[in-house]
Each structure stands twice: as structure tokens, then as C-alpha cells.
Amino acid sequence: PVAHPHTCTVIGAPMTYGQPFVGTDHGPEILRQRGLRSMLTALGWRVEDLPDLDFDDATTHKPTAGIGNVRNPWLVGKGTEKLAKLVSDTIKKGRFPLILGGDHSIGIGSLAGVLSARPHTGVIWVDAHADLNTPAMSESGNMHGMPVGLLMEGVAPSEPVPGFDWLYQTFRNRLPPDSIVYVGLRDVDPAERELIRDLGISAFTMHEIDRYGIGNVMEMAIGHLLEKDPNRPLHLSYDIDAVDPVLAPATGTTVRGGLTFREAHFVAEAIAQTGNLASADIVEFNPTLTNDAGADETAELTLQIITSLMGKSII
Amino acid sequence: PVAHPHTCTVIGAPMTYGQPFVGTDHGPEILRQRGLRSMLTALGWRVEDLPDLDFDDATTHKPTAGIGNVRNPWLVGKGTEKLAKLVSDTIKKGRFPLILGGDHSIGIGSLAGVLSARPHTGVIWVDAHADLNTPAMSESGNMHGMPVGLLMEGVAPSEPVPGFDWLYQTFRNRLPPDSIVYVGLRDVDPAERELIRDLGISAFTMHEIDRYGIGNVMEMAIGHLLEKDPNRPLHLSYDIDAVDPVLAPATGTTVRGGLTFREAHFVAEAIAQTGNLASADIVEFNPTLTNDAGADETAELTLQIITSLMGKSII
Amino acid sequence: PVAHPHTCTVIGAPMTYGQPFVGTDHGPEILRQRGLRSMLTALGWRVEDLPDLDFDDATTHKPTAGIGNVRNPWLVGKGTEKLAKLVSDTIKKGRFPLILGGDHSIGIGSLAGVLSARPHTGVIWVDAHADLNTPAMSESGNMHGMPVGLLMEGVAPSEPVPGFDWLYQTFRNRLPPDSIVYVGLRDVDPAERELIRDLGISAFTMHEIDRYGIGNVMEMAIGHLLEKDPNRPLHLSYDIDAVDPVLAPATGTTVRGGLTFREAHFVAEAIAQTGNLASADIVEFNPTLTNDAGADETAELTLQIITSLMGKSII
Numbered sequence A, B, C: 001p002v003a004h005p006h007t008c009t010v011i012g013a014p015m016t017y018g019q020p021f022v023g024t025d026h027g028p029e030i031l032r033q034r035g036l037r038s039m040l041t042a043l044g045w046r047v048e049d050l051p052d053l054d055f056d057d058a059t060t061h062k063p064t065a066g067i068g069n070v071r072n073p074w075l076v077g078k079g080t081e082k083l084a085k086l087v088s089d090t091i092k093k094g095r096f097p098l099i100l101g102g103d104h105s106i107g108i109g110s111l112a113g114v115l116s117a118r119p120h121t122g123v124i125w126v127d128a129h130a131d132l133n134t135p136a137m138s139e140s141g142n143m144h145g146m147p148v149g150l151l152m153e154g155v156a157p158s159e160p161v162p163g164f165d166w167l168y169q170t171f172r173n174r175l176p177p178d179s180i181v182y183v184g185l186r187d188v189d190p191a192e193r194e195l196i197r198d199l200g201i202s203a204f205t206m207h208e209i210d211r212y213g214i215g216n217v218m219e220m221a222i223g224h225l226l227e228k229d230p231n232r233p234l235h236l237s238y239d240i241d242a243v244d245p246v247l248a249p250a251t252g253t254t255v256r257g258g259l260t261f262r263e264a265h266f267v268a269e270a271i272a273q274t275g276n277l278a279s280a281d282i283v284e285f286n287p288t289l290t291n292d293a294g295a296d297e298t299a300e301l302t303l304q305i306i307t308s309l310m311g312k313s314i315i
């Protein structure tokens, strides 16, 4: 299902409003400076590189404050609506959207766009966190913890959060609980834990990675999504905080005991090898949250993970 | 077999006489300062927190020097007698003894107390070392290398070491060689190696952890102890030097190539998941043997391992 | 097939001409200073320790410059000829040649000597690189990237590289593609990649190590070489750059994502446990390419790997 001819549309999504820190907006520009485009062409992709989405024009005419328990719903809502439309259009043109965050609230737009264009998509969520909160559940009110929650069938709120009317009009498709697998979880809120259990969501936490090894875990994770339809398109959402903070310190919500350098690559390689990967976002790189060496290392790792998921292999 | 209702008795055992360094006596107080009690209550345990055992009152009226090849036998003997009685009493009250070292010579008291109250207990010994020496075998004379040796059937000396008369009176139960499994060995004395082979003791060294993966190793280790009786109570003795010294530098006898951060947790989680864990000690944290950052990191890791073995899980 | 009685001949091969950096010639002397001989005798080996080979006498009467695309062919050619003869003679005396590099161009001499004395040998090549280049393929012209290429059946040039007449006279045996396995690859040139695929060479890259675990990989790798003849002699060529550069920084062509400390040992232990290992070289340690701490750590690791491959085990 990957786009033919191999054209990849790079979508910069410099969102910061889904969490408390500025700095996640630097991701797209830094990845481009480090050679993203030439790396993609070296792997045989044709590349369409769009200007970054503008998530700040909404600030001029709408309130930016929180509503109830949710922080910046209007800004996140208007921004992710733009992203959803662009992702959906890109897929319909037969291209592979490679979405560069920004914080993980952009996952709301990516998922909505993917589900609109290809409702049957299976999703791999690589993250230390489940991002399964809804406004009613969330303790922090940060929307980067809600992309899965807002898009999942049976979990998403029945009424729109302010700013998210579009999710209840054009982009009404939701993700069935059996159409996502988690990889790398290690910091899950009690209410999320309950949902994962109740809905029987397939979750490979660090415990399972230790128990079975990353090779078996990826085989099981991919198998879960492809067992009924081996041609099913896959969407990958890769939160860089899935990687151990020793290796990827430049991110906002670090949790120890994460993916090793090799596992971080293997996850991407294994998904690429399916031939089913049709869209991806990589998020939460924030160079301002550590020293220069740490920012450099995290940027380089992010670029390498993209290289792996776009098809690079050792042999 | 875990105590019902879930009451845990925290037993501070600040022993230093089983090895050459002062500093192991700080373990219990530091773990309490870092929130041990609230962590336990958050996991649903009722907590009884006893004052630390006093291992220094024996110094006033008895010789402290070595006897033959053994260092401080009288001090270690009197201290571990106290601990053995307290552990046995705690178990008989239906409570879970959580014993905080102190050096690993306290294992003499823990094992003796556990075997007195529940002779059928299976023991998991997580350690870089086998601690299987006897006074006749030991090269160093340090008693933290002898807890398994002094308590094992067919290995324990036939005559008491001075200070250990109690081990030949009230606490005569010994551990059969098939009732212990080692996890994490990587520095084994030649005489210990011979015993492990001759007695057919189940030992999962770092080589086996590399060969089979920690998931399979823990399944085999636990399976070995529970194969005849799935309801058998388990005792865990966790020497923090099992963990790689990069992660746990604050301990006396570091050996490279140890458990990773994730494996260190997984071992504890896997044992907790059996539901059979009925007592545990965690030993050899010594904050004085490295810099402040290393001491902090080792303390935090120790606390997290306790959290895992007392029931914390990701999902 | 290991030499009986257990006599090991230590062959210092301080080659520097196969790559751009001086410093690889310090390997043999540093390993001896760190106790190589006493370590070998402690493992039960009788040791013959020869003076290092002199690779500089060729400099006085022959051109040292490159020829075509190849750097220092004459110097590497004359040096490896000496080594090939010594390795062959050592094996014919019933001894175990333990060859200390030097850069990996010495593999030309080791392989030629081994194949001359025991044509049926199976080879395990532990390396971040495939070293499968020929002068026609090589991008760098460095001969440390050519030892496998110059000795492999169907790959080796039909005409001698200048300085390598001996490879087309006395030492004509070549290595069939099914008689080598790679372990640890992660930086393979496109032309090498094609050869590996076309010839069906057994290659366990870091991807396979992540997928299957090092235990299964070594079982498959050894199984591949021994499946037809369980008594087949094995030669191990261990490039220290197979190990992750965090652990072994003192080498010339580091690549991230390498073997861990434990895997680096496990590979050697697993090969030693076959009982078939009959010769080995360990190469590319260069203490001048990092700071003192890094050089020390790499030297120690190199010595420990030798210890493991010569028979040390935990239990």
C-alpha cells in the first residue's frame, strides 16, 4: 500500500501547544538542516518538501487559555485540523506523508487524516506513554497525552472539545481498539491502564520487550495488525521519548528504562520491512531541554530512526 | 502464600561486619528518607516499620577480632541471630518481612529465619557472587561471602563457627541444594564453582542471561523452584551488586557486565508476578564507596527494585 | 581439533599499513604488559611467545606508495606473507596460533596460513564491517577492508595485487563463501552488500542480533559452519570495532550500535565452548585514537575477550 511511485511528502508540524515547553517547534528545521532530504533521496524516494504548517495564526483571533481541564484546546484544535486535511490530501495523492513534530498532540491531526483517507489503517504507537487520556481523564490537561484517547472508538468524547468541531464533522472516523499496538510503554496513568485492560488493547511495554526480546515483540505487534489483512496499510507514530533518555535526552517527558539505540532502530526497521508502512510521524524532539551535546545526539538519533523507517537496512 | 492481609514488616539490618567497609549501615535510613513507606502504602500494603536492629551492642562484651580465617564471626553471629528470630516471628505473624541491609552477611539471619518459619521455602539469589563460601573455603574471610554456604545442606560446617551456636540449636533447618537458584553470577571462586557443579545447583549466570534472554531465564529459574509445588513460598535475596556497576556503583564488590536497568527491574517484577514471594532482603548498598551522584543513583535504583518486587508493574 | 597438548603460540603482528593511522602496532606489547601470558597459563595453556613480526624491513628496498587504487600493497603484501608462513607452520606443529594485530589487513596472512594448513577451516568474522572489498571494489583503497575479499573463492582477483605473488604460488587455497559467517555487521558498502546477497554468505548483522538475541545468533552461526562436519576446525577473526564504541573507543573505524560488553564476551565464549576453535586473531586496537581512559578500557576489553575465547567461563 506504500505510495507509488515512491514519493514522500515532508510535513513540518511545529506544534508546541500540547505540552508546557517551547522548543518542540524546532524539530522540522533541525531535521532538514541535518540532511533529511538528501537522506530520503539516497534511499530512492522522490521528495516533496512543504513549508511548515503555521500553528500560530489562530492565536490572533481566539482565546489561548485553557478550557476546563484542557490546556490550549483552541490552538491545538485549529492546528491539528490543518494537519488532518493536509495528511488526508497527501495520502489521496498517493504519497507517503512523513510528519515531523512538534509535540505529540499533532497525532490528533495525523490520526484523523490517516483514518479519513484510509479508515482501515493499523497504527503502531511507539512511546513511553499511552497518550490515551481524554479531557475527562487527564491529570495534566496537556493535549500531547490525548491523541489516542480523542481518536479511539469507545474512548473519544461524545461531544467536541472546543476547537475540535472538525473531528465531529468531516473527520468522524475513529480507531477501533484492536487497530493499535503500543510498543515501549513504561509510564501509564491508572485510568489509561484500566482502559487498556478493559478494551483489550495490545500493549508491548518494556516488560514484554525484556521478556520476549524486541525481535519477538515486533513480530507479535505487526502480526496483531496484519493477521486479518496482510495488505493493510500501517501508520507509525514514533514518540522519541520511547528511547532511553540516556540516548535521547532532548524531550519533555523522559522516563528511564527505555529503548536502546539498537532497539530504537530495530523497531523502525521491522516496520519498514513489512512493506505496509504508508505514513508516519515522529515527535517530541525538543532541543531546548538539555545541553548542546544532548540536543545534537537526540537530533541525530531522530534522523537515523527516520532513515530506518524510510527503508535503510544494513544489508 | 503471601501474607494476608497485605502487611509488610520493614526490618532495617544495618550490618557492616561481613565485609571491610563501613557505610552499608546507611541503607535502611536512606531508603526510608526516599519514601519507602509511602511507596509501599501506594502499592496497597499495610506497613509495620520497626526500629533498625542494633548490631553494635555485641561489641562491648566480646572480642571483635577474627577467628582463624573468619573476620568478625562473633559480631556477625550475634547480629544475624537477632535477625533470624525477628524474621521467623514476623513470618509466623503472617507478615511479609522486607529486610534492608546492610551487607550480605545478614542473609545468614534471613535464611535461617525463613527456613525456621517455612522450611519448604524456595530461594532466589540475585547476585554477582555465589556467596557459597564456608570458613574452610573462603579466601577473604569476609562473611558476606558465606550466607548460602553456612545454610546449605551438605555444605554448612558440622561444627558452629564461634558466635553461631544458635544455628546449631534453634535454627537447625538447612536449605537443600535444589531449593535455590542463582541469577546474575559472574564472579565465582573456584571452590564455589566446584560445589555448584557437584551439587547440581541451578545457576543462571550472565552467560545464560545473554544466551536465553532475561525473560526465559526467569521463567526457568522460577519454574525450577515451583515445578513440584506451585504454591511454594519464595524468598528473594537481592544483592545490588548483581546490577551493572555503571548503574549501581555504590556497593563494595563491583563486577562489570551486570544486569541492565531493565533487567534489574524485570527480575523483581517476574518474581512478584508469581504471587509466591513471601519475604525478601536487599543488600550491599553502600553510599560511601562512590561520589554523591553514584550514591544517589544506586539508592534510587534500590528503591525502584523494591517497588517492583513489592508489586509495581507498568500496566 | 584444538592443538594437543594445549600449546598456544602468541604471534604479534603489529601491522599499520592496512589503514591510515599509526598506533595499531602497539597492540601486542600492551596486551603482554597487561598480563596476557599469565592469563593464558592460568587457563591451562602452555605458551610459546614469539618476538613480534617485523613489518618494516620491507620499507627499505621497495616503494611504499599506493598502486592504482590500493594503499601500501607492497608493505602489506610482504608483511602478510611472513605471517601466513608463520601461522601455517604453527598449526602444522600442532599449536594454536593466537595472532595479535595490528590492523585487520593481517587477516590476509592469517586466513592464507590457516587455509594452507587446514583448507577445510570454517571462519567466524566478528566485525562491524564485512572486509569483503577487492582493489577493484574498494572506495578507500585501505587493505584492512580487503582480507575476506582477497581470500574468498569467486571474489579474489584473478591476478595478484603487487606484493601478493605469494598468494598465487604457495598459498593458493581460497575460502568458499559457505565457509564464513559474519557476526556484528553494521556498516557494509553497497558492493559488499551485493556480494553477500549474490553469494548467499551467512551474515548476522546487528539487526539479526536484535531480532534473535545473541544466544540464538551464535547457535545459528556456529551451526552453519559445523552442520556438515561437527569436528571442523574453526578460525575466529575478531575486529574490536565490532564492539560498541562506547566500550571500545580505541579503534579506527567506529560505528555506533555495536556489541554490548556482555555480547562481546558471549561471542567469544560460545565459540570457545564448541571445542573446535583452532586459531584466532584479534585486531584493530589502536590506543592513540582516544584518550587514556578510552585506550585503557579498550585494552582491558581486548584482553578479556581473548581470555573468553581461550576458555575462561563463569562457572
Ligand SMILES: [Mn+2]
Residues within 6 Å of the ligand: A127, A128, A129, A239, A241, A242, A253
Ligand atoms: Mn511520550
Ligand SMILES: [Mn+2]
Residues within 6 Å of the ligand: A104, A127, A129, A131, A144, A239
Ligand atoms: Mn507521546
Ligand SMILES: [Mn+2]
Residues within 6 Å of the ligand: B127, B128, B129, B239, B241, B242, B253
Ligand atoms: Mn555480591
Ligand SMILES: [Mn+2]
Residues within 6 Å of the ligand: B104, B127, B129, B131, B144, B239
Ligand atoms: Mn552477595
Ligand SMILES: [Mn+2]
Residues within 6 Å of the ligand: C127, C128, C129, C239, C241, C242, C253
Ligand atoms: Mn571493522
Ligand SMILES: [Mn+2]
Residues within 6 Å of the ligand: C104, C127, C129, C131, C144, C239
Ligand atoms: Mn575488520
